Amino acid sequence: xxxxxxxxxxxxxxxxxxxxxxxxxxxxxxxxxxxxxxxxxxxxxxxxxxxxxxxxxxxxxxxxxxxxxxxxxxxxxxxxxxxxxxxxxxxxxxxxxxxxxxxxxxxxxxx
Numbered sequence: 446x447x448x449x450x451x452x453x454x455x456x457x458x459x460x461x462x463x464x465x466x467x468x469x470x471x472x473x474x475x476x477x478x479x480x481x482x483x484x485x486x487x488x489x490x491x492x493x494x495x496x497x498x499x500x501x502x503x504x505x506x507x508x509x510x511x512x513x514x515x516x517x518x519x520x521x522x523x524x525x526x527x528x529x530x531x532x533x534x535x536x537x538x539x540x541x542x543x544x545x546x547x548x549x550x551x552x553x554x555x556x
Contacts, residue, residue, distance in 0.1 A: 501509075
């Protein structure tokens with residue numbers, strides 16, 4: 446149904462051919478489109494064997510190298526672990542001091 450609707454719009458409106466239709470015959474019929482559609486889909490999805498590997502730009506290469514260089518910093522949790530341990534120790538120590546002061550204050554008020 447989608448192919449038929451597209452074909453009818455294409456034939457009626459004589460729209461320019463999109464880039465993904467290269468390789469299709471210049472004279473389009475419904476049977477031509479149905480015949481070549483699997484090839485077009487596999488080419489668009491990059492599943493065909495004749496697809497050349499994409500060349501990366503200089504910027505992409507630089508970013509990829511920076512990611513590789515900084516990955517060790519991202520996955521090194523030693524510093525974060527140390528900070529969390531100190532925060533927990535400070536919190537426990539603060540709670541102990543608060544409880545101790547409360548106990549001594551209670552003892553002081555009795556006597």
